[in-house]
Amino acid sequence: MASGNAIRGSRVGAGPMGEAERGDSAPRFWISYWCANGHETRPSFADDGTVTAPDFWDCPRCGFPAGQDRDTPPSPPRNEPYKTHLAYVRERRSEADGEAILAEALDKLRATGRPY
Structure with missing residues (x-):
């Protein structure tokens, strides 16, 4: 039987994962999207100049399409x-x-x- 002080699932020399070991994260930008229910979603995108943010994004809370204009969000799809x-x-x-x-x-x- 192994020692009672060992942490299960770890290995010798394992340390905390952090920025120091992974390196710097890529520059990012955030855009706000609003759905018809008023939910705000802020996904992040890489800020390397090659990525353009989409006009619409699916709301993770209700699934409706979300747009960048808070006052006139896209209408929900008609089932x-x-x-x-x-x-x-x-x-x-x-x-x-x-x-x-x-x-x-x-x-x-x-x-x-x-x-x-």
């Missing part, structure tokens, strides 16, 4: 209700088209002599 297959068919075909297709299918079945 369409679930539609059944029959609802999609009714959008494409009129009642008269449906009756014609049904009559055609029944005529084919009657011509083959199979019961329906």
